[in-house]
Amino acid sequence: MDEIIYGAPLGPRATEVIPTDNFELLxxxxxxxxxxxxxxxxxxxxxxxxxxxxxxxxxxxxxRMCVYWNDDIDICPDTLYEQSVPM
Numbered sequence: 001m002d003e004i005i006y007g008a009p010l011g012p013r014a015t016e017v018i019p020t021d022n023f024e025l026l027x028x029x030x031x032x033x034x035x036x037x038x039x040x041x042x043x044x045x046x047x048x049x050x051x052x053x054x055x056x057x058x059x060x061x062x063x064r065m066c067v068y069w070n071d072d073i074d075i076c077p078d079t080l081y082e083q084s085v086p087m
Contacts, residue, residue, distance in 0.1 A: 011077065012031045012077075012081045013029065013077050014066075014081075015029065015030050017060055017061075019060050021054065023040045029081065033086065035081070037080055037084040038083075066080075
């Protein structure tokens, strides 16, 4: 968590993501925390409609900043942390 943007430190960022059969993401963050994010809450938004397909959901990827599926579908790293629960 050494990164700073506009003078403020960034919040925790995912370093590992594992999709489950229950549309959850098991996450490891750079602060050592292991958390679970329930992605079904996203299904109400049209842009996340493709995630209802479990095959597509399981194609989740991770870069230095966020979790994403393609150029159109990603999740804000702060949202992932704030809306996930400790495991």
